[in-house]
Amino acid sequence: MSVQVVSAAAAAKVPEVELKDLSPSEAESQLGLSTAAVGAMAPPAGGGDPEAPAPAAERPAPGPGSGPAAALSPAAGKVPQASAMKRSDPHHQHQRHRDGGEALVSPDGTVTEAPRTVKKIQFADQKQEFNKRPTKIGRRSLSRSISQSSTDSYSSAASYTDSSDDETSPRDKQQKNSKGSSDFCVKNIKQAEFGRREIEIAEQEMPALMALRKRAQGEKPLAGAKIVGCTHITAQTAVLMETLGALGAQCRWAACNIYSTLNEVAAALAESGFPVFAWKGESEDDFWWCIDRCVNVEGWQPNMILDDGGDLTHWIYKKYPNMFKKIKGIVEESVTGVHRLYQLSKAGKLCVPAMNVNDSVTKQKFDNLYCCRESILDGLKRTTDMMFGGKQVVVCGYGEVGKGCCAALKAMGSIVYVTEIDPICALQACMDGFRLVKLNEVIRQVDIVITCTGNKNVVTREHLDRMKNSCIVCNMGHSNTEIDVASLRTPELTWERVRSQVDHVIWPDGKRIVLLAEGRLLNLSCSTVPTFVLSITATTQALALIELYNAPEGRYKQDVYLLPKKMDEYVASLHLPTFDAHLTELTDEQAKYLGLNKNGPFKPNYYRY
Structure with missing residues (x-):
């Protein structure tokens, strides 16, 4: 081969x-x-x-053993052993009975029942506790202070090794x-x-x-x-x-x-x-x-x-x-x-x-809008495995990030509500087919709460107390101040780490919410962009x-x-060439008519795309 x-x-x-x-x-x-x-x-x-x-001389020297060829290790190129592909003997066949047993067929056609073996499945620990909190968490204590926006999360789930593998x-x-x-x-x-x-x-x-x-x-x-x-x-x-x-x-x-x-x-x-x-x-x-x-x-x-x-x-x-x-x-x-x-x-x-x-236009219209439109679904799916169709979602903020999140969730069949303080963004949400509400009006019924404002205390402890059981709470803004996570660090509430970057916060009556990335930025905390x-x-x-x-x-x-x-x-x-796109060029007459240089810029600074 x-x-x-x-x-x-x-x-x-x-x-x-x-x-x-x-x-x-x-x-x-x-x-x-x-x-x-x-x-x-x-x-x-x-x-x-x-x-x-760039030529190899211009590019920074890669680490030893790097490059496509290095990815082909001897183990990766192993060919299956021929002994693993045995042809069954036509003169000695096994047939399975309807009741689950097996039969042996001899060359003369006589069918005899094979002896049965009763197999028991034994668990290593029949009393395994699934709700234990981790005891060895070293420097990454769940109770550490999160008051600074500098500590918000923005990491990829695609890392080869988790930082908890080595506590040093x-x-x-x-x-x-x-x-x-x-x-x-x-x-x-x-x-x-x-x-x-x-x-x-x-x-x-x-x-x-x-x-x-x-x-x-x-x-x-x-x-x-x-x-x-x-x-x-x-x-x-x-x-x-x-x-x-x-x-x-x-x-x-x-x-x-x-x-x-x-x-x-x-x-x-x-x-x-x-x-x-x-x-x-x-x-x-x-x-x-x-x-x-x-x-x-x-x-x-x-x-x-x-x-x-x-x-x-x-x-x-x-x-x-x-x-x-x-x-x-x-x-x-x-x-x-x-x-x-x-x-x-x-x-x-x-x-x-x-x-x-x-x-800048290239940051607002592409990174904020199109990036979040794809990564919001990726982050939610990886962490919760939920189906979006029919779920009720409230998105706080209808800027470029909020627009991307709403468009993605609507396309998946979710019922999307929007909260907004700016009447212009609010009108855009209405014209795009979303119902504009106050958070208090829908907090008891929604399945997912997403913040995209860049503000602080958008989701307060009062909101968290009123959420229904298993409501998912996450943040798509830069700062970790949008959700009042600090108010959840109280003795009467129990924290359970379910997955990496996924916590259950449990109330005394048994109600729990699903908090993603401890209120920090969702997409690169729990997925990629x-x-x-x-x-x-x-x-x-x-x-x-x-x-x-x-x-x-x-x-x-x-x-x-x-x-x-x-x-x-x-x-x-x-x-543009990535999409095999071809720009139309202005003629000299057209450029003169518009008062533009043929090579741009084509829009004034006050133009809103």
């Missing part, structure tokens, strides 16, 4: 992209972008496919990668090979980042950049980090949530030489320690910040405010983090320019970093800015 191995590059050819270019002078005058940002958006010199993966804290381990470096702290550096395979899979669904990496062979727009990041460490984030490295940047990274890290991916990054400080199941003390290890380094000071939730920015303001003298800008991608930045700006305390990626959607967000982040880092002094003041429209359109154009 022969086995043919096909390379990943041949198996997944990235489609070509036709890009329109502007000269640097045109970009400066028409788009207000830095020359480096335009350079990153232009096709590479000498032509060629802008979306082809990574902070107490001495680990080195194959190059002898120990400037990292991950769960287990030996998992690097598995992580490298996940990263290679993610690369095939992230065409825009691979296109940017291709252009690194010429001008490196982030040369000299020292980026400190605090985001969710997944395979998709790893592709972003390695792309930033290929563009010339030095990176140090921590996780923005205590359950956000895929341990094998963190190990692969550490093996490749990236200083990564993160593991799944950190304590709150570990969380802040990891951020500090990224920032407080002798002989290395960051000049760019990439944040998700604002915790990294907050830590530097609190502990190392003098660092902002050399920091050129902040890129923030979450509602919570952007809210913090606007608060700093309003108070006059924002001392560097900041780019609001969260409110589509890589292609994360490619759009990650490309937006990379271009924002390039723009802020290379912008001439004075272009951006100490304020919060939205991503330039031209960059939003460019990010979208890089992903």
Whole structure:
């Protein structure tokens, strides 16, 4: 039996992209972008496919034993033994009686009954208790404080090893990668090979980042950049980090949530030489320690910040405010983090320019809407095995995340209610066929409660007390403050861990609710999200970093800015070839009639998609 191995590059050819270019002078005058940002958006010199993966020399060196061929172990290629395929003897056949016994048929046709054997099934422990709570939970105590939004959950159920397998804290381990470096702290550096395979899979669904990496062979727009990041460490984030490295940047990274890290991916990054400080199941003390290890380094000071939730920015303001003298800008991608930045700006305390990626069109319309539309069902199905048809669901909030959740549940046959404070979003919900209610009106009858607001105390203890038995409660917003989980940490209520990230909270009368991810972000706590959607967000982040880092002094003041429209359109154009989509081009006459440049931007900043 022969086995043919096909390379990943041949198996997944990235489609070509036709890009329109502007000269640097045109970009400066028409788009207000830095020359480096335009350079990153232009096709590479000498032509060629802008979306082809980078040569091996440009890509960060993978860990030993990685690649598609490494996945074929000797055990995987075993051929079934011939002895396992025996042909039955036609002269000595067994026939089964209706009553369950067997008969032997002799060559002369005589049928005789075979002796019966009575088999008993014995249980190892007839009195097994199924409701025992775990006794050995180490640092991951269920009673730990959850008051900080920085500890909300955002991890994948696809991790090769759960953090509970080894109770030893990574902070107490001495680990080195194959190059002898120990400037990292991950769960287990030996998992690097598995992580490298996940990263290679993610690369095939992230065409825009691979296109940017291709252009690194010429001008490196982030040369000299020292980026400190605090985001969710997944395979998709790893592709972003390695792309930033290929563009010339030095990176140090921590996780923005205590359950956000895929341990094998963190190990692969550490093996490749990236200083990564993160593991799944950190304590709150570990969380802040990891951020500090990224920032407080002798002989290395960051000049760019990439944040998700604002915790990294907050830590530097609190502990190392003098660092902002050399920091050129902040890129923030979450509602919570952007809210913090606007608060700093309003108070006059924002001392560097900041780019609001969260409110860019490519983030709002794709990550928030389409990503949640798919991942909400995945998270609920994996954790509860429930059927959605006919179930009554209330979704709190009808922003882009809420819209995605409602559309998915409605398509599965659920009866969906919506709560909303904004009359415009409320009218949209009504026009989309959803009944707008107050939470108090339906809390006793619904089967599922989902929060998508970014606010606090949306679901209070009073609501939880009134829910019916087996009601499922979960959160799709960034912060873990939407559900008042702290009010459930009382002596009269019993907590039962049913599955990973699934708890039963039991009332004295026997009523129980099903709480998912302890009120933290559901989709990456209990499932995964589509890589292609994360490619759009990650490309937006990379271009924002390039723009802020290379912008001439004075272009951006100490304020919060939205991503330039031209960059939003460019990010979208890089992903269209995946669908074999073909854009219509304006004629000169049409462009003149509309008062547009033929290459965009095609909509004004105030346009709402």
